[in-house]
Amino acid sequence: MTSMTLSQQLTALLGPKGWLSAPRDTAAFTRDWLNTYGVQPLGVARPQSSDETAALMHLCHAAHIPVVPQGGGTGLVGASVASSTNSVILSLSRLDQIDAINPRDFSAVVGAGVVLEQLHQALSPHRLMLPLHLGSQGSAQIGGLIAANAGGSHAFRFGTMQDLVLGLEVVLPNGDVWDGTRSLIKDNAGFQLRKLFCGSEGRLGVITRAVLKLYPAAQSQTSALLALPSLAALLQVGQQLRTHCAEFLTALEFFDAGILALALHHLPTLRWPLASQAPFYLLVELASSLPNFELEDVLQQALAQAVEAEHVSDAIVAQSTQQRTALWQVRETLPEGIRREGQQLKHDIAVPLSQFPSFLSACHAQVQHILPGTRIWTFGHLGDGNIHYNLSPPAGSTDFSQRDAELNQAIYTLAEACGGSFAAEHGIGRTKTAIADSLRSPVERTLMARIQRAIDPNNRMNPGVIV
Numbered sequence: 001m002t003s004m005t006l007s008q009q010l011t012a013l014l015g016p017k018g019w020l021s022a023p024r025d026t027a028a029f030t031r032d033w034l035n036t037y038g039v040q041p042l043g044v045a046r047p048q049s050s051d052e053t054a055a056l057m058h059l060c061h062a063a064h065i066p067v068v069p070q071g072g073g074t075g076l077v078g079a080s081v082a083s084s085t086n087s088v089i090l091s092l093s094r095l096d097q098i099d100a101i102n103p104r105d106f107s108a109v110v111g112a113g114v115v116l117e118q119l120h121q122a123l124s125p126h127r128l129m130l131p132l133h134l135g136s137q138g139s140a141q142i143g144g145l146i147a148a149n150a151g152g153s154h155a156f157r158f159g160t161m162q163d164l165v166l167g168l169e170v171v172l173p174n175g176d177v178w179d180g181t182r183s184l185i186k187d188n189a190g191f192q193l194r195k196l197f198c199g200s201e202g203r204l205g206v207i208t209r210a211v212l213k214l215y216p217a218a219q220s221q222t223s224a225l226l227a228l229p230s231l232a233a234l235l236q237v238g239q240q241l242r243t244h245c246a247e248f249l250t251a252l253e254f255f256d257a258g259i260l261a262l263a264l265h266h267l268p269t270l271r272w273p274l275a276s277q278a279p280f281y282l283l284v285e286l287a288s289s290l291p292n293f294e295l296e297d298v299l300q301q302a303l304a305q306a307v308e309a310e311h312v313s314d315a316i317v318a319q320s321t322q323q324r325t326a327l328w329q330v331r332e333t334l335p336e337g338i339r340r341e342g343q344q345l346k347h348d349i350a351v352p353l354s355q356f357p358s359f360l361s362a363c364h365a366q367v368q369h370i371l372p373g374t375r376i377w378t379f380g381h382l383g384d385g386n387i388h389y390n391l392s393p394p395a396g397s398t399d400f401s402q403r404d405a406e407l408n409q410a411i412y413t414l415a416e417a418c419g420g421s422f423a424a425e426h427g428i429g430r431t432k433t434a435i436a437d438s439l440r441s442p443v444e445r446t447l448m449a450r451i452q453r454a455i456d457p458n459n460r461m462n463p464g465v466i467v
């Protein structure tokens with residue numbers, strides 16, 4: 001009875017396009033990107049404004065119905081779909097207005113539903129950029145990127161999403177609206193509330209609008225793909241590039257030969273430009289906001305020593321935008337290659353760079369000890385020590401013979417023991433709450449639970465996520 005009443009109220013508030021409850025209409029919203037989580041909710045609410053969002057949150061609050069905010073649905077920890085049938089998915093995709101681009105303030109005011117790629121395109125004529133780039137940028141939305149505190153390929157140079165957020169508008173669990181849309185870098189008037197919502201995974205409120213920090217757009221750019229004969233060479237070359245290219249270095253993406261082969265196998269239209277093969281590859285990008293800056297010279301000088309020491313076995317420098325796009329396409333489709341291979345265990349690890357070799361060798365040994373033959377794929381963001389350490393079952397098997405939990409625990413424990421993180425950039429979501437409880441101190445976990453309870457005492461925002 002309650003749910004019928006809420007359904008009618010939401011239809012009256014949002015109209016037939018704003019409240020979807022028939023399974024055929026909600027199907028596109030109910031499962032996560034990895035198709036692991038999600039049940040049929042009461043319905044999907046699609047407000048068109050912050051006011052509508054606040055009104056629907058008031059209604060859900062009064063009806064005691066949990067709400068799950070959803071952006072582009074590309075999150076990898078199962079946090080943007082319902083875990084109970086008695087809940088409402090709140091899709092922000094119709095809050096897709098870019099309200100203002102302010103060149104004088106180096107800021108933009110955007111709705112939570114703006115897709116990242118759409119914002120990149122809109123900023124380009126203004127010679128401005130938001131330096132956030134990731135494989136899902138054609139679907140991921142600003143609200144989801146903030147709520148997940150996304151990282152991506154340029155994070156080591158420009159920071160993660162939280163470093164690009166100047167202000168926020170947030171609808172709280174009871175429907176109250178916090179308007180913190182200030183366009184300021186400096187505003188120390190108390191707790192940094194906006195930071196609280198960065199990485200909150202829909203647990204503390206609904207982000208409806210954001211003020212984002214912009215940079216002058218890159219006007220000179222060069223990208224290169226390097227083949228490297230060993231892990232030691234990969235780390236050595238990464239270190240040299242960071243030292244010699246300094247602030248011009250904007251991306252340092254690595255991947256191993258196995259995951260490349262998998263992507264090329266599952267995505268035959270991918271173009272691979274190198275003839276030779278190597279255990280590791282590095283996609284390097286240099287950029288400057290000055291036009292006609294000779295970045296290729298900077299890169300060549302940085303690599304001269306590495307080439308002489310045979311730390312680079314092959315290389316190609318993109319000669320056109322088309323070639324550059326093709327190089328990035330290979331890197332960005334690696335997750336899709338693994339997805340098409342079938343069952344997988346994903347681990348989003350960060351370790352201090354000095355710990356990279358010992359972490360990887362200990363991890364490989366543990367994995368093979370627990371389930372011999374497990375296939376290991378590594379790729380990630382070398383600049384910030386972020387390794388996507390993904391597993392496929394041994395050849396011929398379709399699953400991990402019920403050793404999943406053991407494998408996860410071993411890998412995450414090793415990461416933490418190296419001074420690293422078991423949740424580098426994808427968050428905790430539903431997949432990692434138990435591991436967070438086991439690996440992080442009770443003080444840290446209790447602090448998070450108290451913050452969550454203070455803002456949402458009835459536990460109605462995305463329950464089951466983070467804490």
Ligand SMILES: Cc1cc2nc3c(=O)[nH]c(=O)nc-3n(C[C@H](O)[C@H](O)[C@H](O)COP(=O)(O)OP(=O)(O)OC[C@H]3O[C@@H](n4cnc5c(N)ncnc54)[C@H](O)[C@@H]3O)c2cc1C
Nearest residue numbers: 071072073074075079141143144145147151152201202207
């Ligand atoms: C191919 C691929 C590559 C990826 N590469 C990267 C990468 O390099 N770096 C990286 O960090 N991530 C990466 N991701 C993960 C994902 O794209 C990011 O986490 C992204 O931030 C999710 O945005 P979304 O709009 O899809 O959010 P969703 O998946 O819809 O939601 C993510 C979380 O945010 C919450 N949320 C969504 N919108 C709001 C809102 N308006 N208010 C409050 N909470 C909200 C949801 O409840 C959920 O908890 C990748 C994913 C894929 C599929």
